[in-house]
Amino acid sequence: MATANIEVSETPLVLYALRRADDALILGHRLSEWCGHAPMLEEDMALSNIALDLIGQARELYSYAAKAEGKNNDEDKLAYLRDVRQYRNLLLVEQPNGDFAQTLVRQFFYSAFADLYWRAMMNSCDTTLAAIAAKSEKESAYHLRHASEWIIRLGDGTDESHARAQAAIDHLWAFTGEMFAVDDGERVLIHAGIAIDPGTLRGRWLQTLSDVASEATLVLPQNDWMQQGGRVGRHSEHLGHLLSELQSMQRTFPGLTW
Amino acid sequence: MATPNTPLWEVFIRSRNGLAHKHVGSLHASDATMALQAARDIYTRRGEGLSIWVVPSTAITASDPTEKGMMFEPAESKIYRHPTFYEVPEEVGHM
Amino acid sequence: MYTQALNTAETDDRGLEDAGRAAQFQARIDAEERIEPNDWMPAAYRKTLTRQISQHAHSEIVGMLPEGNWITRAPSLRRKAALLAKVQDECGHGLYLYAAAETLGTSREELVDAMLAGKAKYSSIFNYPTLTWADIGTIGWLVDGAAIMNQIPLCRCSYGPYARAMIRVCKEESFHQRQGYEIMLTLCRGSEEQKAMAQDALNRWWWPVLMMFGPPDSTSQHSDTSTKWKIKRFSNDELRQKFVDATVPQAQYLGLTIPDPGMTQDADGHWRYSEIDWTEFKQVLAGNGPCNRDRIAARRKAHAEGAWVREAAASYAAKRAHRQTAQAAE
Numbered sequence: 259m260a261t262a263n264i265e266v267s268e269t270p271l272v273l274y275a276l277r278r279a280d281d282a283l284i285l286g287h288r289l290s291e292w293c294g295h296a297p298m299l300e301e302d303m304a305l306s307n308i309a310l311d312l313i314g315q316a317r318e319l320y321s322y323a324a325k326a327e328g329k330n331n332d333e334d335k336l337a338y339l340r341d342v343r344q345y346r347n348l349l350l351v352e353q354p355n356g357d358f359a360q361t362l363v364r365q366f367f368y369s370a371f372a373d374l375y376w377r378a379m380m381n382s383c384d385t386t387l388a389a390i391a392a393k394s395e396k397e398s399a400y401h402l403r404h405a406s407e408w409i410i411r412l413g414d415g416t417d418e419s420h421a422r423a424q425a426a427i428d429h430l431w432a433f434t435g436e437m438f439a440v441d442d443g444e445r446v447l448i449h450a451g452i453a454i455d456p457g458t459l460r461g462r463w464l465q466t467l468s469d470v471a472s473e474a475t476l477v478l479p480q481n482d483w484m485q486q487g488g489r490v491g492r493h494s495e496h497l498g499h500l501l502s503e504l505q506s507m508q509r510t511f512p513g514l515t516w
Numbered sequence: 517m518a519t520p521n522t523p524l525w526e527v528f529i530r531s532r533n534g535l536a537h538k539h540v541g542s543l544h545a546s547d548a549t550m551a552l553q554a555a556r557d558i559y560t561r562r563g564e565g566l567s568i569w570v571v572p573s574t575a576i577t578a579s580d581p582t583e584k585g586m587m588f589e590p591a592e593s594k595i596y597r598h599p600t601f602y603e604v605p606e607e608v609g610h611m
Numbered sequence: 612m613y614t615q616a617l618n619t620a621e622t623d624d625r626g627l628e629d630a631g632r633a634a635q636f637q638a639r640i641d642a643e644e645r646i647e648p649n650d651w652m653p654a655a656y657r658k659t660l661t662r663q664i665s666q667h668a669h670s671e672i673v674g675m676l677p678e679g680n681w682i683t684r685a686p687s688l689r690r691k692a693a694l695l696a697k698v699q700d701e702c703g704h705g706l707y708l709y710a711a712a713e714t715l716g717t718s719r720e721e722l723v724d725a726m727l728a729g730k731a732k733y734s735s736i737f738n739y740p741t742l743t744w745a746d747i748g749t750i751g752w753l754v755d756g757a758a759i760m761n762q763i764p765l766c767r768c769s770y771g772p773y774a775r776a777m778i779r780v781c782k783e784e785s786f787h788q789r790q791g792y793e794i795m796l797t798l799c800r801g802s803e804e805q806k807a808m809a810q811d812a813l814n815r816w817w818w819p820v821l822m823m824f825g826p827p828d829s830t831s832q833h834s835d836t837s838t839k840w841k842i843k844r845f846s847n848d849e850l851r852q853k854f855v856d857a858t859v860p861q862a863q864y865l866g867l868t869i870p871d872p873g874m875t876q877d878a879d880g881h882w883r884y885s886e887i888d889w890t891e892f893k894q895v896l897a898g899n900g901p902c903n904r905d906r907i908a909a910r911r912k913a914h915a916e917g918a919w920v921r922e923a924a925a926s927y928a929a930k931r932a933h934r935q936t937a938q939a940a941e
């Protein structure tokens with residue numbers, strides 16, 4: 259009794275918005291899994307705030323994608339009725355929460371990128387995207403600060419926290435390359451001034467990472483072999499489970515309003 | 517090793533420019549930076565603030581309520597400190 | 612309510628304390644003055660409040676679990692954001708309340724430890740499972756509705772920090788019940804299947820919600836002490852009746868049937884409900900509800916798995932303080 263997947267006409271602009279929307283939704287969803295289970299109440303509040311920011315970003319980006327597509331899709335159809343092969347998020351954000359160190363390192367890698375990315379996107383000649391970027395940049399800046407402070411405390415805390423933080427960095431490193439990759443469709447948008455080239459941000463991103471890592475007495479891996487595939491729907495096994503939970507209501511009860 | 521209790525902080529928020537910071541509550545945090553972040557995440561979720569102070573609860577020195585009489589009652593009889601104590605004829609106008 | 616196990620105030624041991632101070636204290640209460648943390652107070656007042664406020668705090672925190680169970684499955688992005696914000700609010704409520712309890716001299720750590728050890732109670736309602744999405748609507752509508760009914764008078768409680776925390780909580784609560792009712796309304800205007808889901812949820816939650824107000828006045832002991840101290844301003848049965856009277860028309864509007872065939876409306880408009888199964892209530896409070904073990908296990912797990920994080924933060928703070936002192940000494 260599963261509901262069929264929707265079809266999406268992935269023009270470069272639609273695909274562009276979907277990719278960012280999927281990043282925000284999947285990461286927001288992951289963070290929301292912490293709600294009620296964080297190491298301290300204060301952190302429960304913080305992680306939920308970040309999750310809410312990201313879900314808000316996802317909603318705006320989905321709505322924009324639906325509008326750009328001009329078919330009958332909307333934010334909920336895009337979120338709830340595409341399967342794992344149709345999702346376009348980074349592999350990084352779908353990685354499981356693991357322990358608190360893994361969650362915070364994932365957040366740190368992503369937010370250090372998102373902060374730079376949205377700041378640059380504020381100059382997009384697409385006014386909707388520029389407005390979404392302006393809002394998201396402020397949110398990401400705070401997410402980055404929050405994550406950085408934790409990385410420093412975990413890295414320079416106890417032997418155990420140091421080991422856990424280092425293990426998380428080593429584990430997640432291979433998922434960071436995908437953030438800077440660009441395909442042909444996106445290159446068209448970059449030339450048109452609608453999108454920006456993330457490759458140009460890598461130097462500053464690395465600088466942020468190494469500044470924080472050195473204060474945290476942690477080391478960044480040297481290996482540059484990077485996992486890819488999320489942007490074209492070739493995901494890790496984790497995403498399917500996440501989606502089966504996220505989409506369970508819409509799939510079980512097709513076509514209803516909630 | 518037993519972890520010490522996480523320190524308690526008092527949170528003060530200025531809701532609008534021109535107003536003083538006002539005590540809004542407390543929270544636990546390991547240090548000042550974390551306390552400030554937590555205060556933002558807990559006490560300004562509905563746009564309640566423009567500025568936050570966090571103060572270690574242990575840094576507050578409070579007056580002793582049993583000394584209330586000695587501390588505050590002597591001020592009550594000094595009615596000549598208030599403008600209404602003085603009579604100015606109505607014809608003089610507002611003063 | 613969230614402190615329903617506690618209609619047993621501490622026995623009055625004022626005899627041991629300065630009788631004059633106790634009389635002065637009661638006079639302040641009678642004059643509607645607020646008691647503040649550094650004020651003298653009878654040991655029994657302190658103990659009763661510490662227990663009540665911390666039970667209330669535990670209820671908010673444990674209460675995150677049944678609703679948290681649906682955050683990852685919320686059926687639309689709008690519902691997902693609202694539910695997450697709502698459950699996060701409950702965390703905030705727990706946090707404000709622990710802080711209020713701490714002003715009475717017991718640390719949050721001690722209070723939490725008592726809960727994790729199974730020595731402190733929390734509201735029986737959170738020991739029931741959330742099985743369908745309609746449970747989320749029902750909890751917002753009825754559980755938050757009942758909580759608000761109980762919390763509004765607590766905004767005038769004689770203990771200042773508790774009253775202030777409740778004012779903040781009540782302000783935040785105002786969207787919780789509305790989002791729950793909106794979910795119910797959507798279900799009741801939806802398909803037959805959705806309406807059946809709503810009715811099923813109401814059937815399961817109705818009686819446990821009535822139990823939230825605590826044992827009937829005829830059996831609750833020492834409630835008079837709490838009343839005398841102006842911690843409690845209405846009796847359990849008074850609040851329960853107010854809640855039922857407010858809820859029946861809301862259910863009628865939804866087109867749902869309250870699962871109490873014996874319910875009648877009397878001449879002055881009050882809805883008279885049937886006998887509540889107090890045996891079930893006692894069993895749930897004693898730890899035998901459907902989810903008691905799961906709830907405590909989830910809180911213990913979060914606490915245990917968070918220990919290394921709290922240790923790391925403490926250790927970093929100590930190092931930083933040490934470095935700052937060393938720098939200052941140079």
Ligand SMILES: [Fe+2]
Nearest residue numbers: 671674701758
């Ligand atoms: Fe609640």
Ligand SMILES: [Fe+2]
Nearest residue numbers: 671700701704
């Ligand atoms: Fe609450």
Ligand SMILES: [Fe+2]
Nearest residue numbers: 701755784787
């Ligand atoms: Fe609530």
